[in-house]
Amino acid sequence: MEASAPMDPLTERQSEILRLIRDLTEVSGFPPTRAEIARSMGFRSVNAAEQHLRALEKKGVLEILAGASRGLRVREPRPAGRLGRLMELPVIGRVAAGSPILAEAHVQARYQLDPNLFTPRADYLLRVRGMSMRDAGILDGDLLAVHRSHEARSGQVVVARLADEVTVKRFRRRGYAVQLLPENPDFEPIELDLRQDSLAIEGIGVGVIRSGKGL
Amino acid sequence: MEASAPMDPLTERQSEILRLIRDLTEVSGFPPTRAEIARSMGFRSVNAAEQHLRALEKKGVLEILAGASRGLRVREPRPAGRLGRLMELPVIGRVAAGSPILAEAHVQARYQLDPNLFTPRADYLLRVRGMSMRDAGILDGDLLAVHRSHEARSGQVVVARLADEVTVKRFRRRGYAVQLLPENPDFEPIELDLRQDSLAIEGIGVGVIRSGKGL
DNA sequence: CCCGATACTGGATATAATTCCACTGCTGAA
DNA sequence: TTCAGCAGTGGAATTATATCCAGTATCGGG
Numbered sequence: 404m405e406a407s408a409p410m411d412p413l414t415e416r417q418s419e420i421l422r423l424i425r426d427l428t429e430v431s432g433f434p435p436t437r438a439e440i441a442r443s444m445g446f447r448s449v450n451a452a453e454q455h456l457r458a459l460e461k462k463g464v465l466e467i468l469a470g471a472s473r474g475l476r477v478r479e480p481r482p483a484g485r486l487g488r489l490m491e492l493p494v495i496g497r498v499a500a501g502s503p504i505l506a507e508a509h510v511q512a513r514y515q516l517d518p519n520l521f522t523p524r525a526d527y528l529l530r531v532r533g534m535s536m537r538d539a540g541i542l543d544g545d546l547l548a549v550h551r552s553h554e555a556r557s558g559q560v561v562v563a564r565l566a567d568e569v570t571v572k573r574f575r576r577r578g579y580a581v582q583l584l585p586e587n588p589d590f591e592p593i594e595l596d597l598r599q600d601s602l603a604i605e606g607i608g609v610g611v612i613r614s615g616k617g618l
Numbered sequence: 619m620e621a622s623a624p625m626d627p628l629t630e631r632q633s634e635i636l637r638l639i640r641d642l643t644e645v646s647g648f649p650p651t652r653a654e655i656a657r658s659m660g661f662r663s664v665n666a667a668e669q670h671l672r673a674l675e676k677k678g679v680l681e682i683l684a685g686a687s688r689g690l691r692v693r694e695p696r697p698a699g700r701l702g703r704l705m706e707l708p709v710i711g712r713v714a715a716g717s718p719i720l721a722e723a724h725v726q727a728r729y730q731l732d733p734n735l736f737t738p739r740a741d742y743l744l745r746v747r748g749m750s751m752r753d754a755g756i757l758d759g760d761l762l763a764v765h766r767s768h769e770a771r772s773g774q775v776v777v778a779r780l781a782d783e784v785t786v787k788r789f790r791r792r793g794y795a796v797q798l799l800p801e802n803p804d805f806e807p808i809e810l811d812l813r814q815d816s817l818a819i820e821g822i823g824v825g826v827i828r829s830g831k832g833l
Numbered sequence: 834c835c836c837g838a839t840a841c842t843g844g845a846t847a848t849a850a851t852t853c854c855a856c857t858g859c860t861g862a863a
Numbered sequence: 864t865t866c867a868g869c870a871g872t873g874g875a876a877t878t879a880t881a882t883c884c885a886g887t888a889t890c891g892g893g
Contacts, residue, residue: 651881
């Protein structure tokens, strides 16, 4: 059995609720709370709203984010747009220790970019923290366009994970000896021996985007 | 003094926050909480976010609905016309003496970019030549996203035209005295007196894109 | 020198909001 | 008849969130 799309029919009341959510979101800029839904619909119990939301979620037309206030998202059948060739890249912010880089929780935004802009193809944008790559023209707050890859060649800028920390450095390797080099004399190179240290390459840098007034 | 509309300039941090609110709203479907803003920005105190929100409200670019969770509304200046989907930006290469920057002959390529990427809106991409802005993280071959404007404020990176030459420098002005400052000690500042020297501002830098190779 | 603006940390508190539980009543299908 | 889905009431526990208060530090102007 599949839980999914083909749109079980909504009851009269349910589509009324769905429409209400859309309308309230439109006018206020954010989705309503259960209490607000109940008030608008004339319910005397917030739980009436809650039950409707559950039903809408089960029918796949609504997303409920557990624990988040106003955590409702109406599943739109894709709002037109969607010009064919563009890629939509997630912007990854602070990466929590131990969690995969591309976890939804790290996504700060999504930008559409022209695929021809970077080669090889960029898979995501990582917001760089700190000045350790300053002399490579990668500054604090910049977005590093990253191509996912578990291998790197000497001289490439890599996104590496060391003991649960994600870092951007220039990669250099000779046999088992790996160096992760900052491009800023104020920082120390990281020296690793692959026979004893664990190193995971998450991707290689293929571009930089700096937006805004940091300029 | 009145607090009102005409848009006091936002500080760098403030516009960063504003952009974050816009982006997170776009991604999740509802505005962030103070705690979420703090987390994304790296604050350890939710109050840091709160203070920024107050500042943004006072400057008239944000609405805060008291008591409502996620009660944030970014006041869109509704960019005349439609900020609709993608923009296609021309990449401008070497600019021939005496001809307008946007002349067709200078266009090397066109890239589609997400309008949300830069604020204010980028009008074209200029390929930077030379290392005179190295310490600002703008390297030879980088694309500078430029917002067309004939005025600039001190501290901004500008595209200026001096005696038929187009150059990228940091702008500083005190009365009639204008300095065009390189960000590289190997280059000399350019000092101008507006009473005798001609200076045309072609635009202000709002972003940088570096693709591939140098990395 | 003190002041206001900016940019934060850290802690406390009241309230906004989610979420669970126990019930009532209806309807249509097995 | 019994059961599942639908549509609600009412109350309460627990988080999530907004919001206040008291600090620290830096910066530029009067």
